Amino acid sequence: MRLTTKGRYAVTAMLDLALHADRGPISLADISKRQEISLSYLEQLFSKLRQNALVNSVRGPGGGYRLSRGADQIFVAQIIDAVNESIDATNCGGAGNCQKGQVCLTHYLWCDLSEQIHQFLSGISLASLVERQEVKSVSERQEAQDKEQNLHLI
Amino acid sequence: MRLTTKGRYAVTAMLDLALHADRGPISLADISKRQEISLSYLEQLFSKLRQNALVNSVRGPGGGYRLSRGADQIFVAQIIDAVNESIDATNCGGAGNCQKGQVCLTHYLWCDLSEQIHQFLSGISLASLVERQEVKSVSERQEAQDKEQNLHLI
């Protein structure tokens, strides 16, 4: 099953973008600090997110990334599909050649499951996550920690 | 996400048991041949399946494994839970200490997803899989191949 830290990081980073959409382009360095994801790793992920037209980039000082469209038009499934190959619970990658070129005993079960997961995550937009109370409070906590760190630097 | 070949093999092997329940105890060697799963690996898996009271074992010649109860009383989720630690889409394993001891931004999303998957697989019994036409036809194909191989041995 293709749902790993990579996909989770990507969704987290995209949600961070959605939460700070009003601040103009957000740099990966900022996301890296807030979400504790390695900058280099984020660069890799955003390369794919950009290829899949989920974000736009702005280069140079003050630059960063923006969502390519409204947070209500971006869905979790799209993000995971962008960084992983796909959400797929089968062993054969959906090809159906699991046993000597033919389908194995449980092939259709895993197909059904993949479909189920995909539908679930296709129904969840970034906007709907932003609205959630738990997300709001975690985000506020992160903002507070962010300011605190900045004070120490002065 | 904890859904790998291990869990898939376990479900496949259990389904094999369910399909051949009328033949008395089924040896791992038989399952190994039919489902093309390494015997040593099956031994590992069945150790856990036995610990979780999903199968009973019969030692000695003519021995093997049997489902511990009716195929309508064993569900896919139970099998996967038995061999993997659990079906869990979070990074923290559900602990909620994903970011500096507190929950990360997307923690609840992954919790919801885990719940979703678990419910789906909890609703699918081995009996319901046995009834499926696709499973029947794959099983018949396997039986045919089995007989063919035995002929060659004589």
Next chain:
DNA sequence: CTAATAGTTGAGTAAAATACTCAGTTATAT
């Protein structure tokens, strides 16, 4: 009784996937 069968256990290993780093390049604002 003894030989063969088949489950039981634990330790160990090879391969693959994952997560992550590094070193550079390019574009742009100030």
Next chain:
DNA sequence: ATATAACTGAGTATTTTACTCAACTATTAG
């Protein structure tokens, strides 16, 4: 000019997974 920050590709360390091996125990058939 210079600093910033996106972009790219190659490379590596770690972890997980899948699998093997070797020994042991219980049971049954002959």
